[in-house]
Amino acid sequence: MANQPENNQQATSSSPPIQKSEYKSLADQAASTAMGFKDSLEKQYLKVKEHAETYPYVWGSYIVVYGGFALWTTYRWRKLRKTEDRVRILQERLRKRYEAEESSSSTKVVEKGSTFSVTKVVEKGSTSDKLSK
Numbered sequence: 001m002a003n004q005p006e007n008n009q010q011a012t013s014s015s016p017p018i019q020k021s022e023y024k025s026l027a028d029q030a031a032s033t034a035m036g037f038k039d040s041l042e043k044q045y046l047k048v049k050e051h052a053e054t055y056p057y058v059w060g061s062y063i064v065v066y067g068g069f070a071l072w073t074t075y076r077w078r079k080l081r082k083t084e085d086r087v088r089i090l091q092e093r094l095r096k097r098y099e100a101e102e103s104s105s106s107t108k109v110v111e112k113g114s115t116f117s118v119t120k121v122v123e124k125g126s127t128s129d130k131l132s133k
Contacts, residue, residue, distance in 0.1 A: 052059045
């Protein structure tokens with residue numbers, strides 16, 4: 001039982017430093033994170049710069065290959081956009097032509113339709129007269 005109080009004293013003495021680190025202000029944490037990010041970014045930049053100076057032909061080939069891909073992608077993208085613009089213009093022309101044709105033919109259909117409906121009424125009347133007689 002004599003060992004138990006010593007263990008409790010050690011446990012209580014070790015807990016306050018943990019609490020102190022938990023209560024850091026958010027500003028301090030954000031500042032340390034920003035500085036850590038900036039430092040790691042700067043280290044990475046220096047590594048890349050040193051590698052580029054050591055192996056210039058490798059980096060030149062990267063530029064040629066990926067630059068070529070970028071140029072080809074840009075060319076294809078612009079060509080696609082131009083094709084889409086031409087298709088939109090043609091669709092607009094076709095829509096206008098179809099509307100004009102539809103409006104001119106709809107007046108004829110209305111005239112024919114009214115004549116047709118009158119004829120139908122007469123036919124029905126004459127058919128019903130024949131059945132009744």
